[in-house]
Amino acid sequence: MYKIKILAEVEQAMEVVNQITPNEEQIKGLLAPGHDGPIYMLNLLKFKDDAEYEDGRDTDLTGQEAYGIYGLEVARLLAVVGGAPMFNAHVERLMLGEVEELWDSAAIAMYPSRKAMLEMIGMPKYQEIAVHRSAGLAGQLNIELVNPAGAWMGQAGES
Numbered sequence: 001m002y003k004i005k006i007l008a009e010v011e012q013a014m015e016v017v018n019q020i021t022p023n024e025e026q027i028k029g030l031l032a033p034g035h036d037g038p039i040y041m042l043n044l045l046k047f048k049d050d051a052e053y054e055d056g057r058d059t060d061l062t063g064q065e066a067y068g069i070y071g072l073e074v075a076r077l078l079a080v081v082g083g084a085p086m087f088n089a090h091v092e093r094l095m096l097g098e099v100e101e102l103w104d105s106a107a108i109a110m111y112p113s114r115k116a117m118l119e120m121i122g123m124p125k126y127q128e129i130a131v132h133r134s135a136g137l138a139g140q141l142n143i144e145l146v147n148p149a150g151a152w153m154g155q156a157g158e159s
Contacts, residue, residue: 034114040086040145041111044103051135059135064104067136071107073129078109080123081116085109087152108145 048063059066075085087108094102111117120126 030114030118034144035146037113037146038148039111039114039117040148041109041117042141042143042145043105043107043109044091044141044143045105045107046101046138046140047104047136048138051132053131053135055131061135063136063138065136066132070129070132070136073125073132074109074120077120077123077126078111081111081120083109083111083116083120103140114144 045067047067051059051061051063051066053059053066061069071085071088078084085107087106089106091103091106111120
């Protein structure tokens with residue numbers, strides 16, 4: 001788990017904690033009724049240098065390669081629940097603000113609803129591939145987004 005403190009111009013600290021699993025409060029929020037419509041999950045990903053599997057298996061995979069195995073399968077499962085991978089990119093640099101360490105990658109996945117996301121993570125296949133996620137990730141932030149607008153959504157000029 002990585003902890004990062006962000007200082008705003010008004011000298012207020014905002015703590016950022018990369019995690020692998022949600023805490024109890026976050027799980028309650030996920031299970032609560034939410035936005036009526038699609039959700040977009042922004043994933044800010046920090047990879048381990050070398051993959052570390054909980055079962056102790058030997059591997060030459062990097063953390064990013066292990067997570068890549070997970071990501072390919074998640075794309076298939078997203079389609080099963082009516083979702084889709086929308087965006088994935090390498091994080092190059094920080095344009096504004098300060099953090100101690102940047103994330104490695106940013107990705108956005110679309111789910112038709114929170115219920116669909118919960119359905120996907122409850123699937124036996126998801127449980128099977130999740131070992132690659134935990135082997136590859138040093139930590140991450142997941143931020144639920146709703147009501148998207150913009151050119152990539154076919155709505156140029158709106159925000």
